[in-house]
Amino acid sequence: xxxxxxxxxxxxxxxxxxxxxxxxxxxxxxxxxxxxxxxxxxxxxxxxxxxxxxxxxxxxxxxxxxxxxxxxxxxxxxxxxxxxxxxxxxxxxxxxxxxxxxxxxxxxxxxxxxxxxxxxxxxxxxxxxxxxxxxxxxxxxxxxxxxxxxxxxxxxxxxxxxxxxxxxxxxxxxxxxxxxxxxxxxxxxxxxxxxxxxxxxxxxxxxxxxxxxxxxxxxxxxxxxxxxxxxxxxxxxxxxxxxxxxxxxxxxxxxxxxxxxxxxxxxxxxxxxxxxxxxxxxxxxxxxxxxxxxxxxxxxxxxxxxxxxxxxxxxxxxxxxxxxxxxxxxxxxxxxxxxxxxxxxxxxxxxxxxxxxxxxxxxxxxxxxxxxxxxxxxxxxxxxxxxxxxxxxxxxxxxxxxxxxxxxxxxxxxxxxxxxxxxxxxxxxxxxxxxxxxxxxxxxxxxxxxxxxxxxxxxxxxxxxxxxxxxxxxxxxxxxxxxxxxxxxxxxxxxxxxxxxxxxxxxxxxxxxxxxxxxxxxxxxxxxxxx
Numbered sequence: 001x002x003x004x005x006x007x008x009x010x011x012x013x014x015x016x017x018x019x020x021x022x023x024x025x026x027x028x029x030x031x032x033x034x035x036x037x038x039x040x041x042x043x044x045x046x047x048x049x050x051x052x053x054x055x056x057x058x059x060x061x062x063x064x065x066x067x068x069x070x071x072x073x074x075x076x077x078x079x080x081x082x083x084x085x086x087x088x089x090x091x092x093x094x095x096x097x098x099x100x101x102x103x104x105x106x107x108x109x110x111x112x113x114x115x116x117x118x119x120x121x122x123x124x125x126x127x128x129x130x131x132x133x134x135x136x137x138x139x140x141x142x143x144x145x146x147x148x149x150x151x152x153x154x155x156x157x158x159x160x161x162x163x164x165x166x167x168x169x170x171x172x173x174x175x176x177x178x179x180x181x182x183x184x185x186x187x188x189x190x191x192x193x194x195x196x197x198x199x200x201x202x203x204x205x206x207x208x209x210x211x212x213x214x215x216x217x218x219x220x221x222x223x224x225x226x227x228x229x230x231x232x233x234x235x236x237x238x239x240x241x242x243x244x245x246x247x248x249x250x251x252x253x254x255x256x257x258x259x260x261x262x263x264x265x266x267x268x269x270x271x272x273x274x275x276x277x278x279x280x281x282x283x284x285x286x287x288x289x290x291x292x293x294x295x296x297x298x299x300x301x302x303x304x305x306x307x308x309x310x311x312x313x314x315x316x317x318x319x320x321x322x323x324x325x326x327x328x329x330x331x332x333x334x335x336x337x338x339x340x341x342x343x344x345x346x347x348x349x350x351x352x353x354x355x356x357x358x359x360x361x362x363x364x365x366x367x368x369x370x371x372x373x374x375x376x377x378x379x380x381x382x383x384x385x386x387x388x389x390x391x392x393x394x395x396x397x398x399x400x401x402x403x404x405x406x407x408x409x410x411x412x413x414x415x416x417x418x419x420x421x422x423x424x425x426x427x428x429x430x431x432x433x434x435x436x437x438x439x440x441x442x443x444x445x446x447x448x449x450x451x452x453x454x455x456x457x458x459x460x461x462x463x464x465x466x467x468x469x470x471x472x473x474x475x476x477x478x479x480x481x482x483x484x485x486x487x488x489x490x491x492x493x494x495x496x497x498x499x500x501x502x503x504x505x506x507x508x509x510x511x512x513x514x515x516x517x518x519x520x521x522x523x524x525x526x527x528x529x530x531x
Contacts (some may be wrong), residue, residue, distance in 0.1 A: 008037040014059065015040065016145040021065045021136035029130040032063050039063075049123050050116065052076065066138040067093060070128055077124060078110030092131040100129060160189055160205040167191075168202040171216055174340045175405050179364065181341065182403045184210065185349075193265030193335065193344050196244060197237045201225045212264075218338045219260040224252050240270050241277060242318055245288040253285050263334035265344060273325040274334070283319045329426055336382065347380045347428060348403055353488045353509040355379075355402070358430045358452060363405040366444065371437035377444070378402065378430040378452060384423055389413060396423055400431060400444070408443040409433060419449040428452045463510055465520065465528050466496040479523055484508045487516040 001023055010016055022033040038044040039061040046062045048054055056072045057064060064070060070092060071085035080088065088107070091099040104125050111121025154162040163184055170176035184191050190209040192198070194217055198206055201222055202213040214225040227249040238244040244267070245253060252258075261267065262277045326334065328345065336342050348355060359378040361369070366377050379402035386396045393413035400409045409431060411419065422429065430452050433444035484493060484504070489511025493504040510516055520529060 004033055004037060007034070008040060013142075013145065013149070016149055017138065017142040018060060018065060020145045020148065021138070021141040024136055025130075027063075027065055027130075027135070030127060032065060036061050036063055036065070049127075050077075050120055064127055064131075065136075066141065067131070067135045068138045070131060070135065073124060073128070074107065074110075077114060077116050078107045078121065079114045080107075080110060088128075089135075092128065092135055093137075104129070159187055160208055160210060163187075163189060164203040164205045164210045167210065168213065171202065171213065178341055178401075178406065179404050181343070185403070191343060193268060194261070194339075195269050196228055196261070196266050197232065197269050199266070200229060212339065212343055214261075214266065216339060217260050217264045217266065218340075219256050224254070224257055227252050238270060241267055241272050241281070241284065241321065242288075244270070245285060246292075250289060250292065253289060255282055255285060258285060260338050264338035265335060272321050273323060274331060275324045275326045276322040279322055279324075280319050284321075287319065333426060346403060347426060350506060351428075352403065352506065355428075355430075355452070357488050357511065363400065363402050363407050366407060366433075366435065367405065367442050369435045369437070369442070371435060371442075373435045374432065374447065375435070376430060376432045377407075379406075379428070381423060381425055381427045381429055382406070384425050386420075386423075394420065396420065398423065398425075400429070408441070409446050410436075410443060411446040411449070415446050415449070419446070422449060422451045463491055463493045463512060463516075463520075463529070464496060464501075465493065465524065467524065467528065476523070480520075481508070483516070483519055483523060484510055487511050 001019075004019065004023060008015060008019060010019065018036060019033075021027065022036055027033055035044065039046050048057065048062050053062065053073070056076065057069060060066070060069065064073060067089045071080075071082075071089050074080040074085040074088050075082070084106075088103050090096075091103055107125050107128075108118050108121035111124070112118050151162070163180060167177060167180050170180065181191055192209050192211045194212045194214050196214070199211040199214045201215040203210050204213070214220060214228065215222045231248050232238065235247055238247065258281050259278065262274055262281060265274065267277060268274070325331070329347075332342055332345055332347065335344060355378050358376070360376045363377055363379060366375060369375060377400065379400045382399045382401050384396065384398040386394060389395055391413075393416075395413050395416050396411040398409055398411075399406050411423070428451070430450055431444065431446050432448040433446050436443050436445050485508065487510045489509055491510050491512045492506075493508050493510055495502045495504065517529060
């Protein structure tokens with residue numbers, strides 16, 4: 001679609017509507033999408049099977065791309081009534097092939113009767129028939145085109161607000177949420193973990209970043225979120241966890257909900273480590289609730305009216321919060337459990353090039369493969385479950401997740417004997433799998449599996465290139481980009497431009513093989529490679 005957009009170079013809204021209709025199996029079967037782009041830009045002449053078609057098809061570069069076009073041609077050339085033309089349109093739209101075949105005979109006979117002849121009738125129907133694979137109504141194409149134009153404009157000019165709204169619209173679909181989180185990362189937009197001092201119920205735009213919605217946290221309903229946000233708006237940001245507990249509605253201080261907030265990172269901005277809070281949040285909540293009950297009942301401590309020497313009566317009995325934190329793997333595992341996604345980090349972040357080199361398709365692409373297709377995919381093992389078959393053999397299922405999507409993987413007993421020892425939650429693996437598309441949701445059947453050691457894949461080898469500024473040109477830069485992208489790997493690339501040294505984005509990390517080095521030297525000269 002992007003390649004077609006570049007080829008078409010739309011200049012008016014009619015082009016946008018045409019593009020929506022063209023990128024469909026029917027028009028593509030006869031290469032109409034490329035023909036339209038070429039005719040629009042003068043690379044091919046606008047031609048007609050018959051001169052009388054110009055009146056009908058002039059606004060679509062002489063091509064029949066809409067259902068309405070089929071109807072008008074049928075009326076003009078075959079003498080169809082509006083009802084008969086709509087019957088032909090219906091047959092095409094509903095892919096009723098037997099009915100389409102019957103319409104061919106009628107159409108050709110009609111062209112003969114109107115004087116256009118059987119030859120032109122046959123030629124025209126040869127264009128119409130592929131529409132059985134889905135022609136688009138013009139009204140639908142324009143409606144979808146308008147939405148596409150509006151959303152493209154929003155993404156280009158207000159990307160943070162747009163993606164926040166988009167994430168909110170798919171917040172209950174973790175696969176789609178993962179796709180748009182990946183898009184945020186690609187655009188350099190930070191998606192923050194939920195934050196009691198920033199987040200609303202849904203995703204929002206805040207200072208160029210997108211805080212995760214509090215209602216997306218497991219065990220935290222919208223009712224609790226409303227109470228947290230109401231108190232924050234009334235009394236200002238929470239100073240720390242103790243302040244939070246003192247101020248919010250007691251209904252919020254449900255231990256299960258507080259634990260979920262902690263593990264999701266909602267108190268990170270208050271300066272408390274997640275593990276430390278997990279260790280002591282229960283006694284803090286218990287003491288806070290007890291004091292609040294006493295206050296509500298009018299029970300005062302013996303020294304309740306004494307001067308506040310130590311900074312507050314509550315502070316003297318505060319349970320200290322340990323300054324300890326989970327390791328990265330455990331922290332991310334809890335985050336994934338509470339949010340359904342990795343947000344603050346991801347086991348694959350920074351290793352995209354390594355994984356890309358090992359797999360044939362991404363998981364998002366694997367979902368669209370046909371039943372029985374075999375491909376090599378990769379990602380992180382989550383939700384691992386081992387079980388015994390009725391025959392007493394061990395098998396397993398798990399969810400394989402990359403930065404964009406997730407798919408269920410089945411490991412049957414024979415393969416389990418060979419790879420079972422490699423399976424563990426949060427392990428990064430490469431799986432050769434067969435697609436099982438017999439149900440609504442495709443799954444993968446594991447044929448082979450191996451662990452991927454990202455740590456060893458990210459060695460310290462670096463590529464340093466010296467580029468004299470006066471020798472740079474757009475053509476040279478484009479060739480260098482293509483060369484680096486053609487050798488994906490895990491070694492970072494640094495450009496020495498005069499006294500400046502620039503680290504290229506991770507998408508340009510390379511495999512430091514002899515082939516790459518020799519090609520770089522041919523392009524830039526033997527002295528370009530430093531060290």
